Amino acid sequence: MGPLSFYEIISENTNFLMAFIIGIGFGFVLENSGFSSSRKLAGMFYGYDTTVLKVFFTAAITAMLGMILFGLFGWLDLSVVFVNPTYLWSAIAGGIVMGAGFIMGGFCPGTSFCGAAIGKIDAMVFVGGLFIGVLIFMEGYPLFEKLYNAADLGAPFVYDSLGMSRGLFAFLLVVVALAAFVGAEWAEKKFPRDEY
Amino acid sequence: MEKERSRKYWNPYFGGVMLGLVLLAANFIAGRGLGASGAIKSAVVAGVQTVAPAHTEKAAAYAEYAKGHGSSPLKSWLVFELLGVLVGAFISGAWAGRLKFKVEHSPKITGKRRLIFALLGGIFFGLGSQLGRGCTSGAALSGMAVLSLGGFITMIAIFGTAFALAYFFRKLWI
Numbered sequence: 001m002g003p004l005s006f007y008e009i010i011s012e013n014t015n016f017l018m019a020f021i022i023g024i025g026f027g028f029v030l031e032n033s034g035f036s037s038s039r040k041l042a043g044m045f046y047g048y049d050t051t052v053l054k055v056f057f058t059a060a061i062t063a064m065l066g067m068i069l070f071g072l073f074g075w076l077d078l079s080v081v082f083v084n085p086t087y088l089w090s091a092i093a094g095g096i097v098m099g100a101g102f103i104m105g106g107f108c109p110g111t112s113f114c115g116a117a118i119g120k121i122d123a124m125v126f127v128g129g130l131f132i133g134v135l136i137f138m139e140g141y142p143l144f145e146k147l148y149n150a151a152d153l154g155a156p157f158v159y160d161s162l163g164m165s166r167g168l169f170a171f172l173l174v175v176v177a178l179a180a181f182v183g184a185e186w187a188e189k190k191f192p193r194d195e196y
Numbered sequence: 197m198e199k200e201r202s203r204k205y206w207n208p209y210f211g212g213v214m215l216g217l218v219l220l221a222a223n224f225i226a227g228r229g230l231g232a233s234g235a236i237k238s239a240v241v242a243g244v245q246t247v248a249p250a251h252t253e254k255a256a257a258y259a260e261y262a263k264g265h266g267s268s269p270l271k272s273w274l275v276f277e278l279l280g281v282l283v284g285a286f287i288s289g290a291w292a293g294r295l296k297f298k299v300e301h302s303p304k305i306t307g308k309r310r311l312i313f314a315l316l317g318g319i320f321f322g323l324g325s326q327l328g329r330g331c332t333s334g335a336a337l338s339g340m341a342v343l344s345l346g347g348f349i350t351m352i353a354i355f356g357t358a359f360a361l362a363y364f365f366r367k368l369w370i
Binding site: 002003004005006010015016017018019020021022023024025026027028029030031032033034036037038039042043044045046048051054055056057058059060061062063064066067070075076078080081082083084085086087088090091092093094095096097098099100101102103104105106107108109110111112113114115116117118119120121122123125126127128129130131132133134135136137138139141142144145147148153155156157158159160161166169170181 | 205206208209211212213214215216217218219220221222223224225226227228229230231232233236237239240241244255256257258271273274276277278279280281282283284285286287288289290292294295296297298299300301302310311313314315316317318319320321322323324325326327328329330331332333334335336337338339340341342343344345346347348349350351352353354355356357358359360361362365366368369370
């Protein structure tokens with residue numbers, strides 16, 4: 001029964017080793033899906049390459065459905081799995097700042113490490129920027145503290161907040177994903193694609 | 197030209213299923229999702245602790261971080277995971293013939309301009325990931341997989357903002 005680390009089926013050190021192995025899988029999949037290229041990632045926002053949407057959305061629904069099934073089969077205790085807490089205003093503000101960083105830099109943190117690993121110098125510079133950005137937050141924390149801790153909603157589930165059952169929300173999300181994939185295929189045909 | 201030499205990328209839907217399975221494995225094994233910015237924070241905290249130990253005892257952000265974490269900030273799940281990311285991406289790039297030092301940019305801009313905006317983008321993303329308690333991996337993707345409200349909000353804010361600003365930065369990319 002999972003999570004293996006929580007039920008002490010694996011030791012803390014084994015868990016760190018598993019983190020390394022899972023990281024290898026994560027990096028391999030991202031790189032092999034084209035996420036080490038900023039031009040491919042940024043293509044999402046101009047419609048000429050919608051790989052990001054397809055990979056990201058497919059991954060989210062695959063993991064979500066897997067979690068639900070594992071929970072139903074009794075393989076995974078969902079009550080102890082980490083659920084990100086929601087601080088409403090910092091979630092929105094942080095997302096806006098990250099979105100601006102995305103369109104300027106063409107990477108997000110995970111993908112920039114993938115780009116850096118295969119020699120992309122722009123990705124290495126982006127990683128350098130990440131360290132500066134985190135340091136700015138740590139040093140300027142008194143400035144951000146109020147926003148950071150405002151509107152603490154706990155760790156609510158999105159389906160509860162929308163007043164529907166988990167199954168219905170999951171079903172609707174899959175429908176939305178499928179519709180988005182149809183739109184993405186259409187956009188890639190409509191907008192010219194650079195060869196790079 | 198490059199496409200002829202290097203192997204093609206995976207089909208994106210197949211890549212997405214594989215990424216979803218990696219994320220599922222992380223939850224099954226460690227009871228948590230994937231991440232990236234958290235490891236950077238660990239490294240920043242460890243670095244500042246080494247350079248200015250007195251400062252980290254006084255400043256609120258470091259004190260709060262120390263309270264929530266164990267002995268050494270670098271001995272964390274995300275740090276090991278992110279080291280794995282570097283190895284995994286390197287293996288994939290080596291296997292596909294994509295290992296090469298280069299500044300990738302649109303032919304319409306200079307490499308220097310690309311690097312300036314890469315640095316700026318990194319700074320914004322680093323700062324935003326702290327405010328948002330995680331980045332595209334930790335907050336958005338992993339949050340969506342566990343159906344966290346915050347995960348969906350952050351995902352919409354990241355992609356919505358990038359779409360909204362795309363017009364103003366179009367010269368960088370198209």
